[in-house]
Amino acid sequence: MLLEKLLEEFHMDLGMINPEQSRLYDSFFEKMSLKRNTFLIQEGEVERYSYFIAEGMARCWTLNHKGEEQTFWFCKAGTFSMSNISFTLQEKSEFSVQLLVDSVIYRINTEKVNDLYAAIPPLKITFGDLTARLLSRLLKRNIDLIKYSPEQYYLYMMEEYGPVFNSIPLKDIASYLGITPQALSRIRKRIF
Structure with missing residues (x-):
C-alpha cells in the first residue's frame, strides 16, 4: 500500500488512515515501470503529474555555474519525487529529476488529486505535515553538509x-x- 510506505518513510502514525482509505488512496494512482535514466521532469518544464517512487531511486540535478551537472537530492523508494514542487505550484521546474535505476512509479494528475482529497479529507492535513517533514529533511541536509x-x-x-x-x-x-x-x-x- 502506497500510503503506508509514505507514512513509514516519514515516521508518521499509520493509525491516522484506515485500511479502506489506504486502498482507496492507491486506486487514484497509475502504476508505471520506467527504465533507468528516464526523466520524470526536465528543467524548464511544468510537471503534469505527482510521482510516488514505490521501487527505485531518482536524482534531482541542475547545471551549476560551470555548466556541469550538480546533484542536490536523491528521491528514494517510499517518497514522492521532488518534481512535486513544479506540480503543486504549476511553475517551470528549476531542476531535472532522472531515474538512477529501473523503477516502479505511481503517478497522479491534478484532477485526480482533487478527487482524492474530496474522497479522503484528512489527507490534506496529512500532506501538509509531510511537506513540513520534507522541508525539515532539506534543511537538515544543508546543515549536515556544513557540519x-x-x-x-x-x-x-x-x-x-x-x-x-x-x-x-x-x-x-x-x-x-x-x-x-x-x-x-x-x-x-x-x-x-
Whole structure:
C-alpha cells in the first residue's frame, strides 16, 4: 500500500488512515515501470503529474555555474519525487529529476488529486505535515553538509539509502557531496 510506505518513510502514525482509505488512496494512482535514466521532469518544464517512487531511486540535478551537472537530492523508494514542487505550484521546474535505476512509479494528475482529497479529507492535513517533514529533511541536509566532512556524510548516506546506495553512480554521489570524483575515490579507499 502506497500510503503506508509514505507514512513509514516519514515516521508518521499509520493509525491516522484506515485500511479502506489506504486502498482507496492507491486506486487514484497509475502504476508505471520506467527504465533507468528516464526523466520524470526536465528543467524548464511544468510537471503534469505527482510521482510516488514505490521501487527505485531518482536524482534531482541542475547545471551549476560551470555548466556541469550538480546533484542536490536523491528521491528514494517510499517518497514522492521532488518534481512535486513544479506540480503543486504549476511553475517551470528549476531542476531535472532522472531515474538512477529501473523503477516502479505511481503517478497522479491534478484532477485526480482533487478527487482524492474530496474522497479522503484528512489527507490534506496529512500532506501538509509531510511537506513540513520534507522541508525539515532539506534543511537538515544543508546543515549536515556544513557540519560534517564529506567522509562522514558519505558514511551517513550508506546507512540512509541501504542497498540501493550501490546503484548510485559515484559521479552523482561526489556531486551531491560537493567534491570531485577523485576526492570521493580517496574517501572510499580509506573506508574500504
